[in-house]
Amino acid sequence: MPKILKERRVISVVVMNESSVLARVTALFAARGYNIASLTVAPIPNSDMSHITLETNGGVKVMEQITKQLHKLIPVYKVIEHEEMVEKEMVLIKFPIAENLSDIAALCAAYNGGIANVGKEMVIAQVADEPKRVRHFIEAAQRYNPCEIVRSGVVAIER
């Protein structure tokens, strides 16, 4: 058996803005038992299209089949298997107010982020960076007892 390399992949899918188009895209993954690690969707400004960014894992053959099948969907306009890309992800983390705020602010600053909101009991930090850096930020944030972490999923653009 040849070794099947399961690499992380980021795919952009440009689709016509139709109500069921996201269901068509995700159903294609589900029907084949492929996993979607993250997913973002938003309309492309000044057009009737949307941009879907998908993060998944798979070998070369599987990815080839996925992109071809995606392309076959009628409302799919373009499929980009990213190679040379700029990718960003955002994370929001909620900390108890009792934690050391200046430490948290310094940590956020180190990851090009900041404090997004301070309430009576909670403080919310935000960071938008490369997915790997976001992961590191989340690891570093563990020591301040985060009570909720929300990640956005990846958006990517080919260089």
Added chain:
Amino acid sequence: MQMSGAQMVCEAIIAEGVKTVFGYPGGAIMHVYDEIYKQNGFEHILNRHEQASVHAADGYARATGEVGVAMVTSGPGFTNAVTGLATAYMDSIPMVVISGQVPLSLIGTDGFQEIDAVGISRPCTKHNFLVRTLEELPRILKEAFYIARSGRPGPVLVDVPKDITVEIGEFSYPDSVNIPSYKPTYKGNNRQIEKAVEAIKSAKKPLLYIGGGVVLSNASDLVRELAEKTQIPAVETLMARGVMGSKNPLLLGMLGMHGNYASNMAMSETDLVISFGARFDDRVTGKLSEFAKYADIIHVDIDAANIGKLVDVDYPIVGDVTKVIEKMLPLLDDVNPDRYNAWREILKRYDDLHPQSYVDSDEVIKPQWAIERIGELVGEDAIITSDVGQHQMWAAQHYPFDRPRQWINSGGLGTMGFGFPAALGAKRAHPEKTVINITGDGSILMNMQELVTAAEYKIPVINLILNNHFLGMVRQWQTFFYEKRYSETDLSFQPNFKALAEACGGIGYDVSTKEEFDAAVKDAIEQDKVCFMNVQTNRFEDVLPMVPAGGALFNMMLPQKTESKKENS
């Protein structure tokens, strides 16, 4: 022009040139049926089950190459249609199914007879639409027909909420379609085509591997021309029977699980597979690692996703088979057909060694005999449909198919119950042709209510029931792989098929000798009524050769050798 949504549906069907619609009414689609009553641009046939309506539209499409149309109501009407959609989807058949849906305001409320039709049918349609406004209805109808027939064809569902069928609005049917995200590739890359032709010229043992895509693309004449010009031998898949013509000396036969010896050996030994419109299905390839092990592969397919899906391809060509062969032919002007003489000799010896054969009997009708006999009696004139099981494989092996669209069967999904309603569709499309459904005692019961439809509309199709009192194909596997434990496959308890046909307004024949067989066939052809021809065959006949699932193509279980070989003509 101002009209209702229901009228728009009818106008679109007329504008598309559809002459026959198969369907079944119900609450959500009643406004459309009201308009059907008022118009005379097309006829409507009331099948007695929605599954049969969709198979009939499918049979109509397969017999003509045009888009078949079926109409059903919401909820159970739609769910009954799903098997029909899936059957057409797996064989890439152009079809539009129009389903009623509960009014927009009720969608998502578990309304009476509400079901998420677009959700359920997503994986078994080429595309589907839920109509949301009356304004988009004409465009959606136009796109549905266009999508169904263009590129790799397939079924399209249009789900129309009831309130939209009542609403009145402006109708003008678009003359053209513009879907920026859907542009099928027809042409085939010139450079790739040239390279493929060079490979053909330098091959020693090339083999044409012909699939159902050739039928869909109406490319049979071109394929025959290419074979003739190059003298390259050919194998056909189940879906391609009739493309080369049974009398064609270059045709080796059908390949795959129940392929003949020469075809499967050819695929195992070829050094260049030239695949036109075939998709390397597991029933064809057997064990993939042994499939065409010594060959480079040229794969011509209109669907890029088919190429490289299962086997690695050396010369991928995305395009319409017709367009690609048109480009190949002039490039092959200087090919030397003698180059492949030795290869053809080898294959001829394989065929002489193990021809497609069976042991005939004087006591009992053998199913293979019945099929060959039908071939002798009606041959090229008939359209043959079939159900699923042993009878289907015997029909594919033994009937002398001579033209494309003569053989209509559910290859991809393998749907029992397909044959009879599909025959109705084919007969409606070609009333001048004898249409015979070769079926089994199991399969025929799965849409037997169509006796009533056929009798009412005087659609005289012949149902040739090869009655082995078994779910024979499953029984065969039980014999080979389950130590003869015949779990739930014994059909000894039978209806009176003759009386059943008669009770529904058709004719029945009980046949157990060869003389009775000839007489019944002769009589059935002259009648203008639907019939059940209940032919008693021997119970334990096996379909051979057989490649056990997952085995290598060259490891075939072969039929017993006989003194008086009965060869497949």
